[in-house]
Amino acid sequence: MPKIEEKQKIVKEIEGKLQDSMLVVFADYRGIKVEEITDLRNKLRMPGVEFKVLKNTMTEFALQNTGNPEVIPHIVGPNVVLFSKEDPVSPTKVIYDFIKQYKKLEVKVAILEGQMLLPDRVKALSELPPREVLLAQVLGTMQAPITSLVFVLNANIGGLVNVLDQIRQQKAG
Template identity: 45%
Template sequence: MPSNKILEQKKEIVRELSEKVKSAQSFILADYRGLTVEQDTEMRNALRAAGVEYRVVKNRLTSLAMKENGYEELDSFLEGPTSIAMSTNDVVAPAKVLSEFAKKFEALELKVGVVEGKVIDLNGIKALAELPSREVLIAKVLGGFNAPISGFANVLNANLRGLVVALNAIAEQKANA
Protein backbone atom coordinates (compact mmCIF):
# COMPACT_ATOMS: atom_id res chain seq x y z
CA MET A 1 0.00 0.00 0.00
CA PRO A 2 1.48 3.36 -1.04
CA SER A 3 2.06 5.94 1.63
CA ASN A 4 -0.15 9.00 1.99
CA LYS A 5 2.67 11.17 0.65
CA ILE A 6 2.86 9.17 -2.60
CA LEU A 7 -0.94 9.13 -2.93
CA GLU A 8 -1.03 12.91 -2.55
CA GLN A 9 1.70 13.29 -5.18
CA LYS A 10 -0.27 11.11 -7.60
CA LYS A 11 -3.48 13.06 -6.91
CA GLU A 12 -1.59 16.28 -7.62
CA ILE A 13 -0.28 14.88 -10.93
CA VAL A 14 -3.82 13.83 -11.95
CA ARG A 15 -5.25 17.23 -10.94
CA GLU A 16 -2.55 19.13 -12.83
CA LEU A 17 -2.87 16.96 -15.95
CA SER A 18 -6.66 17.21 -15.83
CA GLU A 19 -6.48 21.02 -15.75
CA LYS A 20 -4.03 21.08 -18.65
CA VAL A 21 -6.19 18.72 -20.72
CA LYS A 22 -9.25 20.87 -19.97
CA SER A 23 -7.51 24.07 -21.10
CA ALA A 24 -5.77 22.48 -24.12
CA GLN A 25 -7.14 23.30 -27.56
CA SER A 26 -5.64 20.05 -28.80
CA PHE A 27 -3.55 17.14 -27.61
CA ILE A 28 -2.06 14.02 -29.15
CA LEU A 29 -1.22 10.70 -27.49
CA ALA A 30 1.82 8.91 -28.89
CA ASP A 31 3.94 5.80 -28.26
CA TYR A 32 7.56 6.91 -27.99
CA ARG A 33 9.00 3.41 -27.48
CA GLY A 34 12.18 2.93 -29.49
CA LEU A 35 13.25 6.57 -29.76
CA THR A 36 16.86 7.24 -28.85
CA VAL A 37 17.72 9.93 -26.32
CA GLU A 38 18.98 12.18 -29.13
CA GLN A 39 15.77 11.72 -31.15
CA ASP A 40 13.60 12.35 -28.09
CA THR A 41 15.60 15.47 -27.21
CA GLU A 42 15.32 16.78 -30.77
CA MET A 43 11.57 16.19 -30.75
CA ARG A 44 11.09 17.81 -27.34
CA ASN A 45 13.04 20.89 -28.48
CA ALA A 46 10.88 21.20 -31.61
CA LEU A 47 7.70 20.82 -29.55
CA ARG A 48 8.90 23.42 -27.04
CA ALA A 49 9.75 25.84 -29.87
CA ALA A 50 6.21 25.39 -31.24
CA GLY A 51 4.69 26.17 -27.82
CA VAL A 52 3.61 22.58 -27.18
CA GLU A 53 3.91 20.93 -23.78
CA TYR A 54 5.14 17.33 -23.96
CA ARG A 55 4.90 14.96 -21.02
CA VAL A 56 5.14 11.32 -20.14
CA VAL A 57 2.72 10.32 -17.38
CA LYS A 58 1.80 6.87 -16.15
CA ASN A 59 -1.15 5.44 -18.09
CA ARG A 60 -3.25 4.97 -14.96
CA LEU A 61 -2.83 8.62 -13.96
CA THR A 62 -3.49 9.76 -17.54
CA SER A 63 -6.62 7.60 -17.59
CA LEU A 64 -7.92 9.24 -14.42
CA ALA A 65 -7.27 12.72 -15.81
CA MET A 66 -9.00 11.83 -19.09
CA LYS A 67 -12.04 10.46 -17.27
CA GLU A 68 -12.34 13.70 -15.30
CA ASN A 69 -12.64 15.52 -18.64
CA GLY A 70 -15.06 13.07 -20.27
CA TYR A 71 -12.59 11.24 -22.51
CA GLU A 72 -13.28 7.69 -21.30
CA GLU A 73 -12.97 6.37 -24.89
CA LEU A 74 -9.23 7.11 -24.80
CA ASP A 75 -8.63 4.32 -22.24
CA SER A 76 -8.10 1.78 -25.01
CA PHE A 77 -5.15 3.86 -26.33
CA LEU A 78 -3.40 3.94 -22.96
CA GLU A 79 -1.42 0.74 -23.54
CA GLY A 80 2.37 0.67 -23.39
CA PRO A 81 4.52 3.77 -23.09
CA THR A 82 2.36 6.82 -23.77
CA SER A 83 3.29 10.46 -24.06
CA ILE A 84 1.00 13.45 -24.43
CA ALA A 85 1.65 16.62 -26.41
CA MET A 86 -0.70 19.52 -25.57
CA SER A 87 -1.19 23.03 -26.86
CA THR A 88 -3.36 25.74 -25.33
CA ASN A 89 -2.92 28.31 -28.10
CA ASP A 90 -2.38 26.48 -31.43
CA VAL A 91 -4.69 23.66 -32.49
CA VAL A 92 -2.40 22.45 -35.27
CA ALA A 93 1.03 22.58 -33.56
CA PRO A 94 1.03 19.20 -31.72
CA ALA A 95 -0.18 17.31 -34.80
CA LYS A 96 2.19 19.13 -37.13
CA VAL A 97 5.34 18.56 -35.05
CA LEU A 98 4.56 14.98 -34.01
CA SER A 99 3.58 13.98 -37.57
CA GLU A 100 6.82 15.42 -38.88
CA PHE A 101 8.81 13.40 -36.34
CA ALA A 102 6.72 10.25 -36.91
CA LYS A 103 7.78 10.42 -40.58
CA LYS A 104 11.37 11.09 -39.60
CA PHE A 105 11.58 8.43 -36.85
CA GLU A 106 9.62 5.25 -37.52
CA ALA A 107 9.74 4.34 -33.82
CA LEU A 108 7.35 7.19 -32.92
CA GLU A 109 3.76 5.98 -33.26
CA LEU A 110 0.85 8.40 -33.05
CA LYS A 111 -2.18 6.91 -31.31
CA VAL A 112 -5.08 9.34 -31.06
CA GLY A 113 -5.79 13.03 -30.68
CA VAL A 114 -8.35 15.45 -29.35
CA VAL A 115 -9.08 18.76 -31.08
CA GLU A 116 -11.35 21.23 -29.34
CA GLY A 117 -13.07 18.43 -27.43
CA LYS A 118 -13.52 16.04 -30.37
CA VAL A 119 -11.57 12.78 -30.57
CA ILE A 120 -9.73 12.29 -33.89
CA ASP A 121 -8.05 9.17 -35.24
CA LEU A 122 -4.69 8.82 -36.98
CA ASN A 123 -6.11 10.04 -40.31
CA GLY A 124 -7.53 13.09 -38.57
CA ILE A 125 -4.14 13.83 -37.02
CA LYS A 126 -2.48 13.58 -40.45
CA ALA A 127 -5.10 15.86 -42.03
CA LEU A 128 -4.66 18.38 -39.22
CA ALA A 129 -0.88 18.30 -39.66
CA GLU A 130 -1.24 19.17 -43.35
CA LEU A 131 -3.12 22.39 -42.61
CA PRO A 132 -1.10 25.58 -43.09
CA SER A 133 0.11 27.36 -39.98
CA ARG A 134 -2.04 29.94 -38.23
CA GLU A 135 0.05 32.80 -39.61
CA VAL A 136 -0.35 31.57 -43.20
CA LEU A 137 -4.13 31.21 -42.76
CA ILE A 138 -4.40 34.74 -41.32
CA ALA A 139 -2.31 36.10 -44.22
CA LYS A 140 -4.62 34.38 -46.72
CA VAL A 141 -7.72 35.81 -45.05
CA LEU A 142 -6.25 39.32 -45.00
CA GLY A 143 -5.20 38.91 -48.64
CA GLY A 144 -8.77 37.90 -49.45
CA PHE A 145 -10.07 41.06 -47.76
CA ASN A 146 -7.55 43.18 -49.66
CA ALA A 147 -8.27 41.72 -53.13
CA PRO A 148 -11.71 43.34 -53.68
CA ILE A 149 -10.42 46.72 -52.49
CA SER A 150 -7.40 46.69 -54.80
CA GLY A 151 -9.57 45.42 -57.66
CA PHE A 152 -12.00 48.31 -57.12
CA ALA A 153 -9.10 50.78 -57.07
CA ASN A 154 -7.79 49.32 -60.36
CA VAL A 155 -11.22 49.68 -61.99
CA LEU A 156 -11.44 53.32 -60.89
CA ASN A 157 -7.91 53.98 -62.14
CA ALA A 158 -8.71 52.32 -65.49
CA ASN A 159 -11.78 54.54 -65.91
CA LEU A 160 -9.75 57.64 -65.07
CA ARG A 161 -6.99 56.58 -67.48
CA GLY A 162 -9.58 56.07 -70.21
CA LEU A 163 -11.05 59.51 -69.54
CA VAL A 164 -7.58 61.15 -69.66
CA VAL A 165 -6.75 59.38 -72.95
CA ALA A 166 -10.09 60.45 -74.49
CA LEU A 167 -9.66 64.07 -73.36
CA ASN A 168 -6.08 64.06 -74.64
CA ALA A 169 -7.27 62.75 -78.04
CA ILE A 170 -9.96 65.45 -78.24
CA ALA A 171 -7.40 68.11 -77.28
CA GLU A 172 -5.03 66.89 -80.04
CA GLN A 173 -7.86 66.90 -82.61
CA LYS A 174 -8.78 70.49 -81.73
CA ALA A 175 -5.12 71.52 -81.82
CA ASN A 176 -4.73 70.01 -85.33
CA ALA A 177 -7.91 71.66 -86.59
Protein backbone atom coordinates in the same frame (compact mmCIF):
# COMPACT_ATOMS: atom_id res chain seq x y z
CA MET B 1 1.73 13.86 1.75
CA PRO B 2 -0.39 10.68 1.59
CA LYS B 3 -0.29 8.73 -1.64
CA ILE B 4 -3.98 9.35 -2.49
CA GLU B 5 -3.58 13.12 -2.15
CA GLU B 6 -0.46 12.98 -4.34
CA LYS B 7 -2.37 11.13 -7.05
CA GLN B 8 -5.31 13.55 -6.83
CA LYS B 9 -2.87 16.44 -7.24
CA ILE B 10 -1.36 14.80 -10.35
CA VAL B 11 -4.85 14.20 -11.82
CA LYS B 12 -5.77 17.87 -11.21
CA GLU B 13 -2.53 18.95 -12.91
CA ILE B 14 -3.28 16.78 -15.96
CA GLU B 15 -6.86 18.11 -16.04
CA GLY B 16 -5.48 21.66 -16.12
CA LYS B 17 -3.17 20.81 -19.00
CA LEU B 18 -6.03 19.16 -20.91
CA GLN B 19 -8.28 22.19 -20.44
CA ASP B 20 -5.57 24.77 -21.26
CA SER B 21 -4.33 23.03 -24.39
CA MET B 22 -5.58 23.62 -27.91
CA LEU B 23 -4.08 20.29 -28.97
CA VAL B 24 -3.24 17.12 -27.01
CA VAL B 25 -1.56 14.21 -28.82
CA PHE B 26 -1.14 10.72 -27.36
CA ALA B 27 1.55 8.52 -28.91
CA ASP B 28 3.16 5.14 -28.27
CA TYR B 29 6.88 5.54 -27.68
CA ARG B 30 7.95 1.90 -27.38
CA GLY B 31 11.31 1.09 -28.95
CA ILE B 32 12.58 4.67 -28.94
CA LYS B 33 16.11 5.13 -27.63
CA VAL B 34 16.91 7.78 -25.01
CA GLU B 35 18.91 9.91 -27.48
CA GLU B 36 16.03 9.77 -29.99
CA ILE B 37 13.43 10.90 -27.45
CA THR B 38 15.85 13.61 -26.29
CA ASP B 39 16.15 14.78 -29.92
CA LEU B 40 12.34 14.92 -30.16
CA ARG B 41 12.05 16.81 -26.86
CA ASN B 42 14.60 19.36 -28.08
CA LYS B 43 12.71 19.88 -31.35
CA LEU B 44 9.47 20.37 -29.41
CA ARG B 45 10.94 23.17 -27.29
CA MET B 46 8.61 25.87 -28.56
CA PRO B 47 6.29 28.29 -26.77
CA GLY B 48 3.25 26.67 -25.18
CA VAL B 49 4.33 23.06 -25.86
CA GLU B 50 4.90 20.36 -23.22
CA PHE B 51 5.96 16.79 -23.91
CA LYS B 52 5.52 14.30 -21.03
CA VAL B 53 5.26 10.64 -20.16
CA LEU B 54 2.21 10.19 -17.93
CA LYS B 55 0.66 7.26 -16.09
CA ASN B 56 -2.42 5.98 -17.90
CA THR B 57 -4.55 5.63 -14.76
CA MET B 58 -4.01 9.29 -13.84
CA THR B 59 -4.58 10.38 -17.44
CA GLU B 60 -7.77 8.31 -17.67
CA PHE B 61 -9.21 9.98 -14.55
CA ALA B 62 -8.31 13.41 -15.97
CA LEU B 63 -9.86 12.57 -19.35
CA GLN B 64 -13.04 11.38 -17.62
CA ASN B 65 -13.21 14.53 -15.48
CA THR B 66 -12.67 16.88 -18.45
CA GLY B 67 -15.37 15.31 -20.63
CA ASN B 68 -13.16 13.27 -22.96
CA PRO B 69 -13.98 9.65 -22.03
CA GLU B 70 -14.06 8.59 -25.71
CA VAL B 71 -10.25 8.95 -25.81
CA ILE B 72 -9.61 6.42 -23.02
CA PRO B 73 -9.91 3.22 -25.16
CA HIS B 74 -7.26 4.62 -27.54
CA ILE B 75 -4.53 5.20 -24.95
CA VAL B 76 -3.83 1.61 -23.92
CA GLY B 77 -0.11 0.90 -23.36
CA PRO B 78 2.75 3.31 -22.78
CA ASN B 79 2.05 6.90 -23.83
CA VAL B 80 3.92 10.08 -24.33
CA VAL B 81 1.61 13.10 -24.32
CA LEU B 82 2.11 16.38 -26.15
CA PHE B 83 0.22 19.44 -24.90
CA SER B 84 0.14 22.52 -27.15
CA LYS B 85 -1.52 25.67 -25.85
CA GLU B 86 -1.10 27.89 -28.92
CA ASP B 87 -0.22 26.22 -32.22
CA PRO B 88 -1.79 22.90 -33.24
CA VAL B 89 0.16 22.55 -36.52
CA SER B 90 3.87 23.04 -35.74
CA PRO B 91 4.12 20.36 -33.01
CA THR B 92 2.35 17.79 -35.22
CA LYS B 93 4.80 18.60 -38.04
CA VAL B 94 7.68 17.91 -35.64
CA ILE B 95 6.12 14.61 -34.56
CA TYR B 96 5.55 13.39 -38.13
CA ASP B 97 9.05 14.49 -39.19
CA PHE B 98 10.36 12.42 -36.27
CA ILE B 99 8.24 9.44 -37.39
CA LYS B 100 9.67 9.75 -40.94
CA GLN B 101 13.22 9.88 -39.59
CA TYR B 102 13.11 7.12 -36.95
CA LYS B 103 9.98 5.09 -37.92
CA LYS B 104 9.27 4.43 -34.24
CA LEU B 105 6.70 6.78 -32.71
CA GLU B 106 3.03 5.92 -33.32
CA VAL B 107 0.30 8.53 -32.89
CA LYS B 108 -2.71 6.92 -31.21
CA VAL B 109 -5.23 9.73 -30.83
CA ALA B 110 -5.45 13.48 -30.29
CA ILE B 111 -7.82 16.08 -28.91
CA LEU B 112 -8.10 19.31 -30.90
CA GLU B 113 -10.18 21.98 -29.16
CA GLY B 114 -12.33 19.35 -27.44
CA GLN B 115 -12.77 17.10 -30.50
CA MET B 116 -11.16 13.67 -30.72
CA LEU B 117 -8.97 13.10 -33.78
CA LEU B 118 -7.82 9.71 -35.00
CA PRO B 119 -4.24 9.33 -36.37
CA ASP B 120 -5.16 10.03 -40.02
CA ARG B 121 -6.73 13.37 -39.05
CA VAL B 122 -3.68 14.27 -36.92
CA LYS B 123 -1.46 13.53 -39.93
CA ALA B 124 -3.67 15.76 -42.10
CA LEU B 125 -3.31 18.49 -39.49
CA SER B 126 0.48 18.16 -39.67
CA GLU B 127 0.34 18.73 -43.44
CA LEU B 128 -1.37 22.12 -43.14
CA PRO B 129 0.73 25.19 -43.87
CA PRO B 130 1.84 27.22 -40.84
CA ARG B 131 -0.65 29.65 -39.29
CA GLU B 132 1.10 32.71 -40.76
CA VAL B 133 0.85 31.29 -44.29
CA LEU B 134 -2.85 30.48 -43.85
CA LEU B 135 -3.54 34.01 -42.57
CA ALA B 136 -1.65 35.49 -45.54
CA GLN B 137 -3.71 33.35 -47.93
CA VAL B 138 -6.98 34.45 -46.32
CA LEU B 139 -5.88 38.08 -46.40
CA GLY B 140 -4.89 37.75 -50.07
CA THR B 141 -8.27 36.24 -50.88
CA MET B 142 -10.04 39.07 -49.06
CA GLN B 143 -7.96 41.74 -50.81
CA ALA B 144 -8.55 40.44 -54.35
CA PRO B 145 -12.14 41.81 -54.75
CA ILE B 146 -11.13 45.17 -53.26
CA THR B 147 -8.15 45.44 -55.61
CA SER B 148 -10.40 44.63 -58.58
CA LEU B 149 -12.91 47.27 -57.50
CA VAL B 150 -10.19 49.91 -57.18
CA PHE B 151 -8.86 48.97 -60.64
CA VAL B 152 -12.33 49.29 -62.21
CA LEU B 153 -13.00 52.61 -60.48
CA ASN B 154 -9.60 53.94 -61.61
CA ALA B 155 -10.32 52.83 -65.18
CA ASN B 156 -13.68 54.67 -65.17
CA ILE B 157 -12.14 57.82 -63.72
CA GLY B 158 -9.27 57.59 -66.21
CA GLY B 159 -11.77 57.29 -69.08
CA LEU B 160 -13.70 60.32 -67.81
CA VAL B 161 -10.47 62.34 -67.62
CA ASN B 162 -9.62 61.35 -71.22
CA VAL B 163 -13.09 62.37 -72.47
CA LEU B 164 -12.89 65.73 -70.64
CA ASP B 165 -9.39 66.30 -72.02
CA GLN B 166 -10.59 65.61 -75.58
CA ILE B 167 -13.53 68.03 -75.13
CA ARG B 168 -11.11 70.67 -73.82
CA GLN B 169 -8.83 70.13 -76.86
CA GLN B 170 -11.78 70.46 -79.28
CA LYS B 171 -12.94 73.72 -77.74
CA ALA B 172 -9.38 75.08 -77.64
CA GLY B 173 -8.64 74.13 -81.28
